[in-house]
Amino acid sequence: MRRFGVTDRGSAALAEAPAAAPVQIRRLGYGDLPAVLAIERRAFTTPWSLAMFVLELSKPSGICLAASDDGRLVGYLICSRYADVWHLMNIAVAPERRREGIATTLLGRMLELTGPDGRITLEVRPSNRPAIAMYERLGFRAAGNRRRYYHDNGEDALIMWLEEPGG
Ligand SMILES: CC(C)(COP(=O)(O)OP(=O)(O)OC[C@H]1O[C@@H](n2cnc3c(N)ncnc32)[C@H](O)[C@@H]1OP(=O)(O)O)[C@@H](O)C(=O)NCCC(=O)NCCS
Numbered sequence: 001m002r003r004f005g006v007t008d009r010g011s012a013a014l015a016e017a018p019a020a021a022p023v024q025i026r027r028l029g030y031g032d033l034p035a036v037l038a039i040e041r042r043a044f045t046t047p048w049s050l051a052m053f054v055l056e057l058s059k060p061s062g063i064c065l066a067a068s069d070d071g072r073l074v075g076y077l078i079c080s081r082y083a084d085v086w087h088l089m090n091i092a093v094a095p096e097r098r099r100e101g102i103a104t105t106l107l108g109r110m111l112e113l114t115g116p117d118g119r120i121t122l123e124v125r126p127s128n129r130p131a132i133a134m135y136e137r138l139g140f141r142a143a144g145n146r147r148r149y150y151h152d153n154g155e156d157a158l159i160m161w162l163e164e165p166g167g
Contacts, residue, residue: 025109028064035073043092077106088122123157
């Protein structure tokens with residue numbers, strides 16, 4: 001079953017993923033940024049600034065998605081394209097709405113938009129077990145470290161790539 005209509009890459013993993021959350025997925029806009037920042041500051045020890053979100057939203061090739069429920073923002077995703085590689089830059093869900101499949105739904109929409117071409121990579125803190133579990137469940141695999149990537153505590157970043165089906 002291709003729950004998200006994804007062809008090829010990602011479809012098998014998403015078929016195994018939690019049931020899609022009953023939220024609306026739409027393009028993230030500048031008007032969402034106050035709500036984005038409210039979630040961001042609860043989600044990360046070193047949250048992105050407003051300027052960082054504005055920069056990402058200004059990139060014409062980027063994928064910036066909002067998950068909303070009854071008009072209320074409950075999660076977001078930012079993905080940027082560099083040459084033929086997509087970088088998942090940011091994803092977060094409001095703490096009180098986690099484990100409902102919202103991030104999986106956002107990632108499923110991202111995979112629809114990135115399509116079968118291009119590759120997807122991300123960096124994650126090795127200590128972020130929930131995020132790593134989610135990415136692994138969707139087919140991302142660890143492929144090395146970036147030494148002392150996180151400035152706040154000197155933690156390495158784990159580099160992950162979404163593997164091709166059967167790869
Ligand atoms: C990581 C994050 C985005 C996941 O959002 P979410 O909407 O709760 O994720 P989902 O409900 O789609 O979870 C999908 C799967 O990921 C795994 N997972 C998610 N959270 C987990 C947790 N706390 N512990 C273990 N596994 C977890 C599970 O396999 C889960 O499926 P299940 O609920 O059926 O077991 C959310 O925890 C978050 O916003 N964290 C803070 C920001 C962050 O760390 N972002 C990632 C930066 S790289």
